[in-house]
Amino acid sequence: MKQVVYDGSFAGLLTAIFEVYEYKLKDVTLCREGDFSPALFEKHHVVYTNEQKAKRVMAKLNSKMSTAALSQFYRCFLAELSEMDNCLLRYAKYTVSSKNSVENNYRNPDVLLVQQISRKVYREKHRMEAFVRFKLTGDGLYYSVIQPDYNVLPLILKHFRERYADQRWLIYDVRRKYGIHYDGSSLEEVSIDFGSSSQASIVEERSSVLDEKEELCQQLWQQYFSSVNIPERKNMKLHIRHMPKRYWRYLTEKMA
Structure with a gap:
């Protein structure tokens, strides 16, 4: 062979x-x-x-x-x-x-x-389109961290470019160590060297770079998510089937 x-x-x-x-x-x-x-x-x-x-x-x-x-x-x-x-x-x-x-x-x-x-x-492509949550940095960049089972980043670019055509954003796949940056007119593949540190922890936890209003926006989103839930109709098995737990660490509403 x-x-x-x-x-x-x-x-x-x-x-x-x-x-x-x-x-x-x-x-x-x-x-x-x-x-x-x-x-x-x-x-x-x-x-x-x-x-x-x-x-x-x-x-x-x-x-x-x-x-x-x-x-x-x-x-x-x-x-x-x-x-x-x-x-x-x-x-x-x-x-x-x-x-x-x-x-x-x-x-x-x-x-x-x-x-x-x-x-x-x-x-998986459709789930990423639904589950991507952006955070706003102080310099006006919206960024999101993903870790999909498959390399679906090339498949979701059209969706986000059309939906957020007037904004600067970065979607970064920490599993495959590359991301796509949109500057308002063109797309560019980027790779970030984090050295020996955990990629996910650095990208997610650098709250110092966030816009001063970002924390308030996240709190409002969490409150909205909580308010629309009806405790009497809670069905966790169905919820997990549509929103698997492996995505929760990147969802703002699950960080409350």
């Missing part, structure tokens, strides 16, 4: 798929650079991301897949699951080799897995 090592980007994945065909590689397994551990006498192929190769693969998939299927393909890549890259390679090869559309052939295990995982990522 030959390992095909790529840089972990989506363009890198598409380049890897291209080179599997280009070099007629057989019995391969895809591997991201961060997960690659070379073994003695084990063969491997290193992929250098090539935008032209990536575009050719995307064009081919676009000719064989619907827009919905392409979105599912991309969401599965963002799931960052250990076996997902190889599933996507098999799915792409199955799609290219078939005369007819295969995206609804759930008898194929890879097609079925893509459908299942893409739904989970899509559900």
Whole structure:
């Protein structure tokens, strides 16, 4: 079994798929650079991301897949699951080799897995759009910390750019150590070096940088949340199902 090592980007994945065909590689397994551990006498192929190769693969998939299927393909890549890259390679090869559309052939295990995982990522995207809570800093920047199960930050940018088009904001994923900053006109990916300190604790607890009215706004939001609750109709199981506890640490209404 030959390992095909790529840089972990989506363009890198598409380049890897291209080179599997280009070099007629057989019995391969895809591997991201961060997960690659070379073994003695084990063969491997290193992929250098090539935008032209990536575009050719995307064009081919676009000719064989619907827009919905392409979105599912991309969401599965963002799931960052250990076996997902190889599933996507098999799915792409199955799609290219078939005369007819295969995206609804759930008898194929890879097609079925893509459908299942893409739904989970899509559900996480919607939760992030609902659960992001911004805090205002003294210099007018709204920032929010998230820690989603999947890498959904690229999927929620359109929502927040349209909703907060006239504001400066930063959404930072502490699990993946990168964020997206919007300056009022353009988006930029950012990475923050926190040294040996906990990223979550530094980003969350630096109250000294908050706007002087931010604490009052948080208190008002907590009071509003408390006032609309009806104790007699409390259903904690249903509440947790719609708002899992893993999100609570970042929700203003749960910090009261």
